[in-house]
Amino acid sequence: MxxxxxxxxxxxxxxxxxxxxxxxxxxxxxxxxxxxxxxxxxxxxxxGYRFDAGPSLxxxxxxxxxxxxLCQKPVEAYFQYSKMEEACRYFYEDGTRLIVHADTEKFAQEVESQLGVPSERVLKYLAHSRQIYETSGKIFLEKSLHKADTWLSTEVLKALLLIPSFDLHRSMHGANSSRLKHPKLIQLFDRFATYNGSSPYQAPGILNVIPHLEHGFGTFFPxxxxxxxxxxxxxxxxxxxxxxxxxxxxxxxxxxxxxxxxxxxxxxxxxxxxxxxxxxxxxxxxxxxxxxxxxxxxxxxERSSSALIFYWGIQKELPELGLHNIFFSENYKEEFRQIFEEKTVYADPTVYIHISSKVEKEDAPAGCENWFVMVNVPGNTGQDWSQITQAVREAVLLKLSRILGQDIASLIANESILDPIRIEENTASYQGSLYGAASNNAFAAFLxxxxxxxxxxxxxxxxxxxxxxxxxxxxxxxxxxxxxxxxx
Incomplete structure (x- = not known):
């Protein structure tokens, strides 16, 4: 049997x-x-608008x-996907815009053109991220950290000896500040802390392995x-x-x-x-x-951050936007402080917009777009989410309208909202956290x-x-x- x-x-x-x-x-x-x-x-x-409710990358x-x-099945008969030529588009309040191209050389040149940062600095940083992954990330992500035999190999011993050089004892932000210098580029790479619901001002620098998952392997769309x-x-x-x-x-x-x-x-x-x-x-x-x-x-x-998501059917196509878009806060440090210390949302939040209809045209009516608009927020610990949602919605609309130069509210044909309470109800994620525990200390992975x-x-x-x-x-x-x- x-x-x-x-x-x-x-x-x-x-x-x-x-x-x-x-x-x-x-x-x-x-x-x-x-x-x-x-x-x-x-x-x-x-x-008439289709939305992916959760993960979008x-x-x-x-x-x-x-x-x-593993099951000896032809994957193409079940599942097809394509590699994207660009990973994300970044928007800053002063009008600066950056396109992260899948081609790292092209991305580095974009950074040099828009920010004046030498392309060599960007390439060196990405090589560092790749080194973390190839030396230690692959081992610790694909093996149990709670079994003795994981630690009894020459490969792991070599990785452990190299860990001090991977900024385990300083924050992602501290490591990025040292390596990247330019505040806008630092902010761009600090953002990768949100990929596991953490703060770049607290998470260890070794988590700068995360950019390699996007820049080294690429981004795709099913x-x-x-x-x-x-x-x-x-x-x-x-x-x-x-x-x-x-x-x-x-x-x-x-x-x-x-x-x-x-x-x-x-x-x-x-x-x-x-x-x-x-x-x-x-x-x-x-x-x-x-x-x-x-x-x-x-x-x-400590739990990871949660999300407040607005699903908007937009009655217009905006060519300046791509599949993935980020509109940065001007005070990133304060934004994360309020999320993790005050358990609230900063008045000027960073906004992420995913628009699958940029690739899958049938996801929205002709001439329209489906906007998945997300703001990082704390988990549910009893806050007034009705009040927070209203305030965030107003702040997001003002921000997007200001940066994009048009009234976004007037383009919204329909709307749904997902907050931490509903995330917890729908997925049994404690407090609505998206990633379980946060990684805001050097030993979080081991805990x-x-x-x-x-x-x-x-x-x-x-x-x-x-x-x-x-x-x-x-x-x-x-x-x-x-x-x-x-x-x-």
Whole structure:
């Protein structure tokens, strides 16, 4: 008889975990509380406009392809994507604009032309980011940090010896200030701290590995939008025999003699050989394991930032905008201070706009665009989100109208809003945080919850709240690490 596995949650990591387990011969069942798969990575339509609801940046597609290769399936039959010629467009209040080209030489020349920064400085910085990834990032992102055998190799020893040169003991901002000099370029690369919901003024400089994921590997766009990733993984999982049950909210993980033996939902007990939680670790312990001893130090870690997102159907095409766009705050340090210290939103927030209709024309009516407008905000700790949302909306409209030179409010045909409360309700992400714990100290990576329970046998974890972190590539890697640590 094949061994059984129950996966709690059909997020990207849950789907990837189920696929890997099925490939190993497990009989796998996913129990998903929502009526749809994907967790944060789903989509919706409103009045003829289609929106990807959550993650909008696609990097490192080889981690998606790896799942199809593993299952001996032709990825192109399930999933297609194209590489973008530019990664992002940046807008500053003084009128400066920068296009980040996929070609690093071209990007470096753009920086030299617009900011007067020698192109060699940019290329040297990107080479440093690549070195961090190739020396240590690849090791620590693709292996468990909580297993002794990870540390018992010459490769890891060499990486550990080099870590001091990778700015572990100074902040991303401090390292960027030293290496880049120009305030606008520093701000551009400081922004990568938000890729794991942290502050560049607190996160360690070693996280300057993140730019390599975008500048080294490139940025991509899936045919059909970001939600095509979810659809492809669901199709692959089902073809591998995985059963996905929707609107099945697990109420308890059953533990007997220190071993996970199943789950309970709707008063029914379902037994299994292994339980994998794709839920955030905090609600996993607080709600599903209320009588078990919890790893309090881990659960009390500072949470990552959340998001306030406006989905706007825009009745016009703006050629100065690209697929990804950033409108910077003039006081970045104060913006992050208010997010992480004051737990509120700065009056002049940085604004991110994703417009998938720039690539997928059918995502908006002819002559129109679908704007995914996001501001980084703190997690929900009881703030008045109605008041905050109104204030942020006004600030965003003023900012965009000022920089783009036209009244944006008059272009909005329809609107939906997603705040931290709804993010938590929809995805069981504690406080609505997007990436689990923040990385605002030098040892945050080592304090993340491992991909297995150290006290409950046959209980494992995947997803953005555990090692190696949030974002599509790392969630996919969490599934790989989880399966590698299975002892069932």
């Amino acid at each position: 094949p061994k059984k596995a129950i996966v709690i949650g059909a997020g990207v990591a849950g789907l990837a975990s189920a696929i890997r387990l099925a490939q190993k011969g497990f009989k796998v069942e996913i129990l998903e509380a929502n009526s749809y798969p994907g967790g944060k990575l789903h989509s919706f339509t409103q009045e 696609f990097t490192m597609p080889h981690f998606v392809e790896e799942l199809f290769t 045919k059909g939008g970001m939600h095509a990733i979810t659809r492809a993984l669901v199709q692959l999982a089902e073809e591998m025999g995985v059963k996905i049950r929707y609107q099945q909210r697990v109420e308890k993980i059953l533990v007997e003699n220190g071993k996970a033996i199943g789950v309970e939902l709707n008063g029914e007990k379902r037994f299994t050989d292994v339980v994998i939680s794709n839920m955030d670790v905090v609600p996993t312990y607080r709600k599903l394991l209320p009588t078990e001893k919890a790893p309090e130090r881990t659960l009390r870690q 993340r919850h491992p991909n297995f329970s150290s006290s409950i046998q046959n209980l494992h974890f995947c997803g953005g709240s555990v090692h190696p972190g949030g974002g599509i590539p790392l969630c996919l890697l969490s599934a790989k690490i989880m399966v590698d640590t299975l002892t069932v």
